[in-house]
Amino acid sequence: MTTEHDSAPRVGTRLTRRTPRAFRAGVLVTACLGVVGFASGAAEAYAGCAVVADSAHALANPGHPTVFRDTFDVHQLGAVTAAGARNQAEAESVACRASSPCRSISLSFQIVTMAGEDIHLDAVNLGNSTNVHCDGCQTLAGAYQFIVSTPHPFSLTSDELARLRRIHAELTALGSSTASIDQVKADADALAAQVKAILTNAAAAGAASTHTGMRPLTATQQPHVTLHRMFDQG
Template sequence: MNRSHPKSSSHRLARLFRSGPLVPAAAAAVLLVGPAAGTADASQVRWERTHAVSVASPVHTRDTEVAFEISQFGRTAGVSADNRALATARYCSAEQHCRSVALSFQIVTTGGSQVEVDANNSSKATTTHCTGCEAVAGAYQFVVNTPQPFRLGQDALRKLAAVERTVRQAARTQDPEQLKATVDGQVAKIEEILGAAVSAQASEPAGPSARSFAPKSGVTVHRMLDGWPGAND
């Protein structure tokens, strides 16, 4: 569930960058202080990249890419998390009905008394010389901030796996308007799952060495959409 990039994604990403400058529909950056889970070396800076890249063309008229990754880090020196959804449809005629869908989901848990988190989230959907084409991109980023080391339990991971399956199925079979409604519902489920996991940890007694200057536990959500019907009005 945690790694879902196809082998060709890096080449397709390079092709998109060569086709013109990346001007994301929106982007977000946050600076957080607080611990979370994992076994990362506290002296290291951790990097996480989640990219969904979709390209529709006369050769491949319907293209769908879904990335869904969960990264759990401990008390690191810092974390840089980058989440992108890039969709493009190009050079199709109206009869070909080309459609490109890119959805990227990134879940990051991290923390420590002095850790810095740089979280960037962006989406871009474009059509180029493409009559009647559709291109939609959605980037969804969840940053979990807790005052004590945090790891998602098996029950939470099973629920997130069910969300991933639902999103993948919908992305392949639903039109953009239906898909947006489905994804919105699944994003709400992810927030609920993560929130419940954080609340369960907050109710546990802290250990003698768990003192931290981190802010109150919570889940920060960034969602960036481009190309969706009614989403950019």
């Protein structure tokens, strides 16, 4: 099994980022999570806190030897004081023979936009693949988490959302690809780069349109897009 990550030392490690506007504060976020909890595909908010969670799970076995699952979710939280974001991709291949191996691929894209100048953020991004009595099987789990932080709330435009939907369609189309696992990973990375470019431009335009002060935005007020990427391959 091989693991790739951009900001964590191992699979299952909680990711945290400190930026001028977004950082982790365990007590406040834990209190927020205690109120709303995590639910797959859900977004909840309470008293300035917001929690989002997304996951994709692929399970291949002799009855279903080739399985692909993907998620692509956009959460626009608006102004918050604390946020928790969890994204997880899991892929399993079980009990296939070497003469007829399984192929299991799971890819989860999570986009979270939030606004505020002092946000307490707890971001978790996990990828986990497992082969169980499955010689020669191919198993890949990839999790991409995009965190967009801006000083003032903004909304993605209809054009930007349409472009993201087209990327989602391309991500889903990877499920019918017969390309190698390495190529699927490269294709997913290319789509992630497109997503980040869209979000970076959208955040900059949104910050400019919502800033009404006479003075330009300071360095700590500039919009910021962070990508957390985790791959695990069996």
